[in-house]
């Protein structure tokens with residue numbers, strides 16, 4: 001049993017009072033649905049106490065919902081979640097989108113004004129429906145399908161994912177991502193490292209101005225022009241260039257020197273992430289929801305060995321204990 005609650009975790013409901021006079025009430029049996037009833041002697045009125053419905057209008061058992069969301073957060077596909085839980089795939093998709101919204105709300109309230117020192121930004125590639133190459137070949141015009149990039153910003157020490165954005169690899173998307181990042185971090189000065197994507201400098205400049213020490217780490221890979229899907233099995237790097245964009249970034253902190261320490265974590269994260277995203281690639285909305293769920297469960301529920309068993313959110317001082325999937329569903 002939990003003795004301590006998280007900042008935004010559901011609080012135990014206070015003792016019920018009368019709805020008209022706010023006076024004390026007594027127990028009054030149960031209603032037809034099994035909800036407890038209370039009676040106010042002063043007003044001579046009885047009423048039922050209906051528990052809040054975290055799943056809104058969805059008529060899905062909470063236990064099943066927790067099971068489905070846990071499976072989804074681990075990267076199970078909708079079909080495999082359907083097979084394990086016995087819940088219909090349409091219900092699972094609705095649940096996923098609902099959970100994605102909850103996670104976004106939760107993250108935007110918890111991950112705010114976080115004091116950071118060292119932030120790394122990266123984009124992960126996946127596709128919705130079909131790859132861009134196939135889309136061009138088939139002369140497909142639907143803007144929903146094609147390549148999708150997930151932008152992620154991670155704090156190096158706490159490993160907290162500060163911001164995420166699903167879009168394309170364009171300057172507009174880089175700008176939206178930078179806006180999300182600026183909402184998540186505090187006013188202090190910090191260092192940023194990104195890859196060589198040319199959308200970053202302008203986007204970061206417009207949202208952070210002189211607040212950041214920013215350097216790019218431009219990597220050249222052997223066998224340039226590899227298929228995008230092979231990015232997950234990293235090709236060997238033949239050269240790296242550190243390019244200072246603004247401020248005075250500490251050169252030793254521009255990525256590579258700490259990368260070895262982070263390697264295990266990055267590898268685990270991107271493998272889970274790949275597995276997760278390929279399972280949700282039929283609709284962009286599903287992908288967005290899956291990414292939000294991934295970020296929330298990564299930040300709040302996963303304990304890291306390298307963080308002495310803390311979750312990234314705990315390491316960043318955002319909350320005091322690990323969250324459960326049930327708390328993700330009932331919060332917000």
Ligand SMILES: [Zn+2]
Pocket residue numbers: 018019020021022023040041042043044
């Ligand atoms: Zn009353």
